[in-house]
Amino acid sequence: MYSTTAATGSKVQISVRCTGLVNLDRLxxxxxxxxxxxxxxxxxxxxxxxxxxRDNLNPDFAHSFIVDYHFxxxxxxxxxxxxxxxxxxNLAKHDYxxxxxxxxxDIVVAGxxxxxxxxxxxxxxxxxxIHLSAEESAENKCNLExxxxxxxxxxxxxxxxxxxxxxxxxxxxxxxxxxxxxxEVIRNTLNPRWQxxxxxxxxxxxxxxxxxxxxxxxDWDKNDTPDLIGKAITSLxxxxxxxxxxxPPIASLELIEPQKKAKKGKKYANSGILxxxxxxxxxxxxxxxxxxxxxxxxxxxxxxxxxxxxDPNLPSSLHYNHPYQMNEYVEAIQSVGNVLVPYDSDQLxxxxxxxxxxxxxxxxxxxxxxxxxxDRPEVRGVQGMIDAYRYxxxxxxxxxxxxxxxxxxxxxxxxxxxxxxxxxxxxxxxxIITDGVINDMQNAVDRIxxxxxxxxxxxxxxxxxxxxxxxxxxxxxxxPLRSQTGKLMSRDIVQFVPLREFQSQGGxxxxxxxxxxxxxxxxxxxxxxxxxxxxxxxxxLQPQESFYGSPPPG
Numbered sequence: 001m002y003s004t005t006a007a008t009g010s011k012v013q014i015s016v017r018c019t020g021l022v023n024l025d026r027l028x029x030x031x032x033x034x035x036x037x038x039x040x041x042x043x044x045x046x047x048x049x050x051x052x053x054r055d056n057l058n059p060d061f062a063h064s065f066i067v068d069y070h071f072x073x074x075x076x077x078x079x080x081x082x083x084x085x086x087x088x089x090n091l092a093k094h095d096y097x098x099x100x101x102x103x104x105x106d107i108v109v110a111g112x113x114x115x116x117x118x119x120x121x122x123x124x125x126x127x128x129x130i131h132l133s134a135e136e137s138a139e140n141k142c143n144l145e146x147x148x149x150x151x152x153x154x155x156x157x158x159x160x161x162x163x164x165x166x167x168x169x170x171x172x173x174x175x176x177x178x179x180x181x182x183x184e185v186i187r188n189t190l191n192p193r194w195q196x197x198x199x200x201x202x203x204x205x206x207x208x209x210x211x212x213x214x215x216x217x218x219d220w221d222k223n224d225t226p227d228l229i230g231k232a233i234t235s236l237x238x239x240x241x242x243x244x245x246x247x248p249p250i251a252s253l254e255l256i257e258p259q260k261k262a263k264k265g266k267k268y269a270n271s272g273i274l275x276x277x278x279x280x281x282x283x284x285x286x287x288x289x290x291x292x293x294x295x296x297x298x299x300x301x302x303x304x305x306x307x308x309x310x311d312p313n314l315p316s317s318l319h320y321n322h323p324y325q326m327n328e329y330v331e332a333i334q335s336v337g338n339v340l341v342p343y344d345s346d347q348l349x350x351x352x353x354x355x356x357x358x359x360x361x362x363x364x365x366x367x368x369x370x371x372x373x374x375d376r377p378e379v380r381g382v383q384g385m386i387d388a389y390r391y392x393x394x395x396x397x398x399x400x401x402x403x404x405x406x407x408x409x410x411x412x413x414x415x416x417x418x419x420x421x422x423x424x425x426x427x428x429x430x431x432i433i434t435d436g437v438i439n440d441m442q443n444a445v446d447r448i449x450x451x452x453x454x455x456x457x458x459x460x461x462x463x464x465x466x467x468x469x470x471x472x473x474x475x476x477x478x479x480p481l482r483s484q485t486g487k488l489m490s491r492d493i494v495q496f497v498p499l500r501e502f503q504s505q506g507g508x509x510x511x512x513x514x515x516x517x518x519x520x521x522x523x524x525x526x527x528x529x530x531x532x533x534x535x536x537x538x539x540x541l542q543p544q545e546s547f548y549g550s551p552p553p554g
Contacts (some may be wrong), residue, residue, distance in 0.1 A: 010140035010207050012069040014107065016050060016119070017060040018081060021128035025097045029055040032097060034130075036065045039076040049071060051151055052084045057128070067104060069136070071287065072517035074339050075104040079130055081118055093187065096120065098127030105135045105342040111292045111539035140207035143200050143282045147195040148183075148215075153272035156219035156227045157188075162222040164192045164229060164273075170205055171212030185220045186202065188237035190272070194524065198282065201236070209237040215274055217255050230255025230271035239279050250275055276305045285535045287521035290371035291527060293536030295425035296525075297343035299336070300414065301385055303329060303370070304405040304434040305392070306400040309464070312393050318435050318464050319366040319393055326500055328463035330386055332433045335512040336459065340429065345495055348378035348442050350384050350414065356396040364399050367406035401439040407432065408447035408458075415454045422533050427455045427524045431516075435464040437471055445481045450473065452481075452489040457523045459516045462498040471496050491526060495519055 016034050024030050033052045037044040050061040069075070079324070083095040098118030107114045110132075118127040148166060156162045165185040169177030169370040180203050186192040205211040214233050218226040232253035241249035261268045291297075320327055328333065341347070354366045369377035370388040379388045411430045420426055438444055443527030448458065462468040475496045483488045497515050528534075 001189050010069050010202055010286065011137040012067055012104070012108070013135045013137065014065040014067060014286070015061075015135070016065070016079065017058075017131045019058045019129045021059070021081065021097055021118070023057055024083040024097065027059050030095075030097065031085070032056065032059045033082050033084050034059075034061055034266055035080045035082065035091065036067075037080060038076040039078070040069070044078055069104055069134075069288065070341060070514070071105075071463075071521050072514045073511065074513070077102060077104055077107075079116075079132070080158040081128070082128065100130050102132075103342055104134075105339075107132050108288060108291055109342050109393060111294065113540065134288075134292075136286055137207060139209060140202050141286045141289070142282060143198045143284050144204055145196065145198045145239075145278065145280045145282055146276070147193070147196045147278035149191070149275040149277050150217060150255075151273045153190045153192070153217065153255070154219075154229050154260075155190060156229065159328065160188045161190050162229065163187050163218055164189065164217055165226075166194055168199075168204070169214040169216065169217045170203075171214065177212075177214045193277070196278065200284070200522065201281075202286070204250075205236050207429065209240075210235050213239075215253065215255075217274065218274065228257055232256065232274055239276060240281060241381045249276070249279060262395065279535045285525065285529075287525050289535035290425060290524065291343065292538040293425065294539045295427060295522075295524070295528075295535070296345060298426060298428050299340045299344065299349050300411055300428060300430045301333060301337075301349060302367075302411075302430065302432045303349040303351070303353050303389055303392075304402065304432075304463075305353045305396055305398050306357055306402050306435075307398040308402075308466075309398060309402065309435050310508065312398070319398075321390060321393070322400060328461075329389065329433050332431070332461045332463070332499065332512060333385050333389065334382055336429075336431050336461075336516060337385060339513045339517060341382060347381050347384055349381075350377040351379055351388055352377060352407055352410060353378065353392055353396065354404075355398070355400050355402055356392075358396050362397065366403040367410050368396075402434060402436050403440045404432065404438045405440050405443040405447060408444060408451065411456065411458075412447060412451055412454065415451075415456050420455050420528075420531065420533065422526045422536070425528070425533060425536065427520075427527070428457070429517075430456065430458045432458065433463060434460065435462070436466045437468065441470070441473070442484060444474070446483045446485075448494060449481055449483040449487055449489045452491050452493050455524075455527050456493060457520055458494045460494065460496045461512065461516065462496065463500075465500060466496045468496070468501075473497075491523070491530075492519075 031052055031054050034050045036047045038047045048065050050063040053059040076100045078099055080099040081097040085094050098120055100118050101114035111134045114130050116130050118130055139255055153164055163185050166183040168181040170180050172176055181199055183194040192456055201207055212233055216231045217229040219229055220226055232255050238250050243248050253274045255272045255274055257271040309319050312319040351370045353368050353370055358365045358368050370392045371377055379385055415428050474494045476492055495516050502515055
């Protein structure tokens with residue numbers, strides 16, 4: 001599925017200690033304090049400070065940093081350690097011991113602890129070590145199980161009662177609500193009882209139990225737009241109660257239809273009652289638990305080399321290598337690749353092309369490795385993918401048509417060749433970048449249905465100005481895909497994003513990686529649970545430098 005929704009995340013507590021700090025005081029030891037900076041639009045912004053520990057070169061700070069972890073975003077962090085010489089809040093008044101940069105993902109992937117060397121800017125001399133560990137907030141690690149009913153709903157149908165269904169929206173900072181759940185339709189009733197369902201706390205309220213939740217009841221119409229029955233706003237905290245504060249959970253809410261209320265005035269009571277018949281917290285393993293336990297996420301990339309992209313030598317081409325800006329193919333590779341780099345330990349990424357005539361035979365291929373080696377389609381790092389793409393542009397002839405089946409088969413073969421188990425946990429993401437609608441829809445659907453049983457998600461980015469309406473079919477938002485043999489996909493694994501459309505909607509806040517990767521955590525955890533695979537204990541890696549800021553050479 002795709003949407004321009006606010007991405008979900010989880011709150012993470014980062015604990016900090018340092019060892020072997022350089023001593024900057026003559027008559028005593030340094031008085032260290034750690035400051036966390038987060039990067040926003042390329043600028044380092046102070047986030048939090050620890051306490052000051054007097055006369056200690058091996059401080060273990062009691063104050064932990066709280067940050068929001070978003071898998072789908074690249075989140076650069078900088079930890080700066082100061083020797084505090086006065087009570088001044090001005091950091092320039094204190095001696096600088098050293099700093100370390102990494103992404104939040106580096107800390108999560110490290111498992112138990114990430115150890116980094118502190119250095120001064122532009123100076124390689126070590127100034128001590130910083131030890132970082134991340135722990136996820138417990139409120140993010142649960143599902144909510146609901147049974148919701150309604151009573152005395154407004155009658156909306158002329159020849160019947162109403163056909164009610166329920167939508168739940170998560171509140172955003174903008175005051176709008178993002179759809180997170182839609183129930184089934186119950187026909188011809190004013191007293192519905194919808195089926196029991198579960199939803200993660202992360203998806204429902206972003207782990208914030210006080211975040212507003214909007215419950216909207218609609219009357220379904222077969223040949224027309226649905227009619228609003230009523231709305232109610234509450235929070236998860238109110239629904240489950242607060243034992244510490246002695247607040248019991250609420251059992252029901254009044255549904256209000258604003259226009260009807262305005263018309264009837266004081267005579268209006270409500271448009272029905274929403275009943276919370278069952279609301280229960282169920283502890284679950286989280287996405288972060290799997291990652292900390294060693295589950296790796298591997299990226300595979302496929303690039304469209306069909307002639308509809310235009311002559312790469314012309315500025316009008318989608319493949320044109322502009323000297324001052326990225327084309328949309330490079331933008332997609334870099335945006336998604338930079339987020340996923342920390343989650344793959346070997347940094348080797350398979351990259352294929354499709355829809356071109358390739359040397360030496362100059363026959364059309366719908367799946368060819370950009371490395372030139374069928375046995376070794378991998379390149380190292382994000383820059384390696386970009387270099388291989390640009391090299392191939394100079395050596396193949398754009399042709400066509402747009403065929404996905406062979407690319408999907410190659411990805412399936414690779415995933416099947418690396419089966420997962422409790423001991424060996426891995427997940428794969430196939431990024432397909434294309435400029436048009438595919439010509440083998442049913443063959444592609446057959447392979448996607450097969451892939452839905454494997455540890456694989458498929459991200460499709462549409463570049464250029466083509467009409468991608470038919471591509472939304474692969475998203476399977478409204479109905480699961482069905483193979484030619486009648487088999488239904490077992491889970492939703494496809495995310496399609498038309499790049500230019502989303503850029504225009506998102507404006508300056510648009511992030512391609514956020515749009516295409518936001519669903520991956522739920523897809524990974526649902527697959528692992530369906531296979532009976534639980535997270536392994538957090539691993540302990542050897543001290544390492546992070547991938548952030550210094551990607552491996554291509």
